[in-house]
């Protein structure tokens with residue numbers, strides 16, 4: 001497993017660099033093909049290609065389809081390996097994308113291989129979908145993810161688990177992004193201040209209004225993470241903009257925030273507001289994967305493992321499939337820590353058990 005992980009990590013695959021990503025895609029395809037799966041490459045113009053891998057060993061028609069979802073792109077640009085090499089130290093494998101989520105892909109590969117060698121019959125066809133642009137919002141993969149999810153009875157997502165105990169993610173917040181653009185009126189700050197409408201001041205007031213929508217107990221967060229405005233000190237700012245990060249656990253809160261955002265009115269006389277955007281990923285509500293989690297927990301306990309669950313603040317492709325009403329269980333990937341950071345790593349010893357858990361889920365679903 002480590003040798004495969006190492007090969008995948010050494011093939012750096014940033015979402016925005018197609019040539020590099022495609023090299024990783026080729027490598028992944030070869031690993032699956034070598035073990036007898038049917039691999040189809042979904043060629044993309046601007047992003048790395050996606051892989052659609054099917055496996056159905058039976059002679060008769062399968063009773064349905066199970067979708068295993070993962071992405072091979074990472075948030076690290078090419079060359080990151082020089083500062084963050086693949087290395088193993090104190091039982092942890094470090095490197096860009098080890099935890100999020102090449103480790104999960106390796107576990108899936110070995111789960112598939114184990115199932116292939118075992119005598120346990122499958123009831124359903126297994127479809128593995130490995131995509132290349134999850135870290136930038138899955139724009140190119142979305143139609144494949146949704147199309148396959150609609151044909152599936154359950155979706156298993158190989159995103160990293162949470163914490164040292166490897167909690168599965170049975171709920172995820174819905175995520176979005178909005179932009180507020182303020183148009184004011186420029187004027188000389190010394191000679192004619194009364195003729196100006198300060199866009200920066202207007203934006204500051206709007207942001208303090210929006211800040212009050214935060215409700216951590218309900219899982220609602222609204223954060224202005226980028227602001228821009230003005231040109232120089234003696235000119236009253238004519239334009240300002242803010243980009244907001246939006247997150248909520250409940251669909252009702254999502255609708256409420258979107259309504260409030262688009263109903264914002266200017267506070268300063270003469271200012272104009274434009275609001276764009278909103279939520280792009282619906283929440284993964286707990287009820288979506290509760291049944292699958294119960295099954296995973298019981299299978300884990302038969303293997304002598306205890307399995308916990310948690311709610312994640314970030315979205316994943318699991319949000320897309322849950323939004324279609326397909327039972328979705330997320331966080332089945334690696335156990336580790338430090339996704340998207342310099343100390344990203346996975347716990348080596350946890351890999352076989354997680355692979356076994358996935359194999360058990362696939363054969364019992």
Ligand SMILES: [Zn+2]
Pocket residue numbers: 071100101134159160
């Ligand atoms: Zn991920």
